[in-house]
């Protein structure tokens with residue numbers, strides 16, 4: 120799994136890696152530049168012929184120079200815009216400057232015209248993770264002009280101005296894409312920076328995961344490559360009892376659809392037996408909507424331990440009998456999944472939090488999270504509060520949104536790479552609840568259940584939206600769950 124390394128450790132990571140590999144820092148920069156160019160040709164349908172590269176004084180600028188050389192060798196018309204005298208720039212910047220082919224036209228920033236058209240490619244190599252103060256002066260002037268300019272904009276490693284692990288102060292380059300080296304920098308995952316980072320792609324520069332991990336701080340980026348090994352297998356001789364008996368509890372007048380979505384999602388995720396407990400008057404809707412679901416009765420609820428997992432809260436409302444919730448938490452001793460009103464009720468009755476079984480999985484969106492933890496100032500604060508909450512209550516916290524984070528009681532934090540904006544549609548969180556409950560009921564340890572559910576949910580969303588775009592609805596995500604398994608080769 121890709122470790123996310125804090126910016127202030129990246130230079131020691133580089134120097135240790137270079138030493139162990141027996142390569143030079145220039146070699147590593149060359150790898151970075153060619154990984155960047157490969158991504159460029161892979162991700163852009165057409166790479167423009169006119170390329171403008173802005174190189175700052177450090178190694179981010181050095182990358183820009185190497186990219187200028189490689190693109191020029193591939194026939195592109197490259198203009199390079201620089202800010203400082205060579206002798207004031209990093210060592211590898213200077214080496215790469217010497218290697219520039221004569222075809223690359225070099226401009227000083229104050230000699231350059233800044234007239235672009237829609238099809239020009241603008242590459243930002245002004246600052247990378249070495250930024251150490253807000254952008255001012257000539258750099259600010261240039262970034263302001265670039266943010267107004269036409270053209271396709273790509274940031275090298277991180278948009279110039281964004282600090283690698285904290286919040287932007289002042290101005291930054293607004294990229295359409297960020298090609299980030301080896302692992303996404305933490306700040307790229309903050310919603311506050313969405314308008315700067317654009318589409319994030321990771322450019323592999325060959326530093327192995329186990330090596331990165333030594334420099335990490337227990338933060339990881341979850342990708343499809345991590346998923347296969349987390350799955351349990353289905354067996355030729357199995358029967359429905361082998362794949363978990365789960366119970367979903369929720370629904371209220373007008374909101375029973377939430378349980379319906381969660382139940383269907385649990386079935387599509389592989390649960391053998393899905394039970395649902397909804398208010399008496401709403402049972403028929405559920406039964407018609409999903410004939411595969413068994414409606415639980417109060418007697419079954421008395422013997423809660425027969426269920427391998429519970430998912431509590433979708434569409435429940437705030438009006439439920441709180442003593443029922445309390446007795447449920449007291450009687451069920453295995454980890455369970457809590458979402459939506461199940462969480463809001465915990466916020467309204469904080470004494471109940473103490474009853475939540477250890478290892479349970481809580482899946483708030485950011486509003487529900489704030490109700491539980493109090494006001495959050497920004498995403499970094501939210502991530503810290505998530506760590507505090509998970510540790511204090513010994514639960515896994517799935518904080519939903521773009522790059523959903525999964526925080527463990529031991530402080531590890533995983534960021535999901537799948538999913539897209541078309542999943543911002545009513546009921547998609549209920550689908551996730553059903554999926555987590557399903558994996559938990561199939562016998563996955565809580566962390567694996569959360570990782571698998573979050574990743575597949577996002578991938579199912581991507582697949583569902585391929586042809587539907589903004590017309591994607593939660594039911595489409597459910598129907599694409601099997602395709603998500605198929606895509607990752609999980610039988």
Ligand SMILES: NC(=O)C1=CN([C@@H]2O[C@H](COP(=O)(O)OP(=O)(O)OC[C@H]3O[C@@H](n4cnc5c(N)ncnc54)[C@H](OP(=O)(O)O)[C@@H]3O)[C@@H](O)[C@H]2O)[C@@H](O)CC1
Pocket residue numbers: 129130133147148151175176177178179180181182209245246247248249250251252253254255258275276277300301324
């Ligand atoms: N393993 C990897 O990840 C690899 C990383 N690589 C690349 O290296 C990049 C990091 O390079 P880096 O450390 O040289 O820092 P970088 O971002 O170029 O900036 C530092 C320069 O900017 C200056 N400066 C800073 N803030 C400023 C401000 N506000 N306003 C004005 N000046 C400011 C600062 O000067 P000073 O503070 O001394 O004034 C210094 O000169 C990384 O993002 C990636 O692209 C690849 O090449 C290889 C593999």
Ligand SMILES: Nc1ncnc2c1ncn2[C@@H]1O[C@H](COP(=O)(O)OP(=O)(O)O)[C@@H](O)[C@H]1O
Pocket residue numbers: 484519520521522523537538539540541542543544545546547548549550551576577
């Ligand atoms: N822009 C986005 N990118 C990725 N995933 C998203 C995005 N917007 C929403 N999602 C996902 O969709 C789900 C929405 O959940 P939630 O807010 O609880 O919705 P609801 O309450 O309507 O079911 C979450 O899993 C979230 O991660």
Ligand SMILES: [K+]
Pocket residue numbers: 179243244245246247274275276277278279
């Ligand atoms: K940059």
